[in-house]
Amino acid sequence: MTEKADLQSVLDRAAAGGRITPEEALVLYRDAPLHALGAAADAVRRRTYAGTEHIATYIIERNINYTNVCVTACKFCAFYAAPKDTDKGWTRDLDDILRRCAETVELGGTQIMFQGGHHPDYGVEYYEKHFKAIKDAFPQLVIHSLGASEVEHMARISGVSVEEAITRIHEAGLDSFAGAGAELLPERPRKAIAPLKESGERWLEIMETAHTLGVESTSTMLMGTGETNAERIEHLRMIRDVQDRTGGFRAFIPYTYQPENNHLKGRTQAT
Template sequence: MKELSTIIQKVQSSEDLDFEDGMLLMQSRNLSLIGALADHVRRKTAGDRVMFVTNCHINYTNICNSKCRFCAYFREEGQEGAFTLTVEDIMGKAEKAREAGATELHIVGSLNPKLPFEYYEQVLGRLHEKYPDISLKAYTAVEIAYLAETTGMSVREVLLRLKKAGLTSLPGGGGEIFNEETRKKVCPNKISGERWLDVMGNAHSLEIKSNATMLYGHIETDADIVDHILRIRELQKKTRGFQAFIPLRFHPDNTGLQKDGIVRFGPTGFDDLKTIAVSRLLLNGYINNIKTYWVMVGEKIAQIALHYGANDIDGTVMEERITHAAGAPRLNICQKRGLFI
């Protein structure tokens, strides 16, 4: 407890924690104390309400140029299991989601070189026209940057056209880990962390809200985690555009990192709870909603995490392909309730 005494004082006075404080938290084994501090900040900044949404994930393609080493989802064109949904396929999934009570569609895919920009516009346009009251959270910052690169438009122009078509907000995917050295080892073909932040800043300037994510439990260091969270905090201070922060648990099965013997196992429950708690403490109310993504951490850890700084469990999800491709268990809340499409 003594090594965290300065941090306790800062938390009690609502003072922002710095990088050194974050490192002390990451290196401490006193999870109970860290969790209690995070729970204190959660109560003070977000209150006692647990947030969730009735939503459906629609993954429209898994054909991808990026080929990240932590990803078990992507496929090459023509490879077994490769797919791309038509606009009509997406509309069919949306209809079933609507019937199940969904109020949000979470639409993400891959960097498929054969999909024209008009496909992305049409997906949003058709959905918005038929379901004007459903929130369309679509296309990560990585997808937005890819569309700008392949069309010759600026990121701002891409975002404006998609917003006109019906885009409500951006999901937080693609953040992974910002440290460039680490990022090059796990996703060398993906945009840089700086580029990701730039896309999000552009979206926020256009009044397009977004989430933010961080992938942990692979080859990142404690310093990488602290740096990542603080860089998100700095952008949030400028734009106030992030709605939620979501630490994403790495699942190693079927990934390049596991196949190459670099990562054998994913993070432990201890790691999950500490990452949630440290996120809450470092963000210190600048982002009120800290999600414990139950699809990745499991139902039990998600429940415990609500006492370690989390106040949001994401949503019903209904259908999810990306995490399950990397070994996440199929039995979950949605299946028990018959919500899977």
């Protein structure tokens, strides 16, 4: 058990904007009282949003899945259909997508998240066409969508660089990237649950490229497939290092593994 004074000094440093080591983060994760952690995080939030720190906001957003056809076969995924599985696979046409955008606007929504599988035919041109059509019909909708994995995939399909892919879909209407596909960035758990996805380093490199090109993003973490606490901390460190360089991550969204209907079948990775 770590001494209370030691914990508080690490928390005070973090709250003041200092950096903590992975070892210190692991100690906090294991031993720090929840309220002390919350107070340190709140101190950072109040400093970051000084002047508006008393305001909490929300938006109404709709997630529009454009296809479940995917070549990447992540082991935790209950959504995808392999391209040859024509019984399970589906795609939405543009009219259907625009109808869903219209419903979103009617309900007071301001943002859509366009999310789907890595379809073997969908290159940069597919996303350019759809983002442009959405913005032409609903210029008031923010398109916060896709992530580094989709960029890597569409660039490969179209035979262009990720810089070109990002620039073109941004010009077509994409406002910001969602943090999709981060899953777990460290090599061991990533290979265990998403062996066909790009590496964690590559995911971050593409996000950093997007930030540098003026497209901000969020970031995510999938928890609960058997990763260790140290691997969770390493995931955070990897994201933090990019954030310290670009400041382009607007939010961090951790979410939990749902065990039904996927290859892991509720089993977790061996650790």
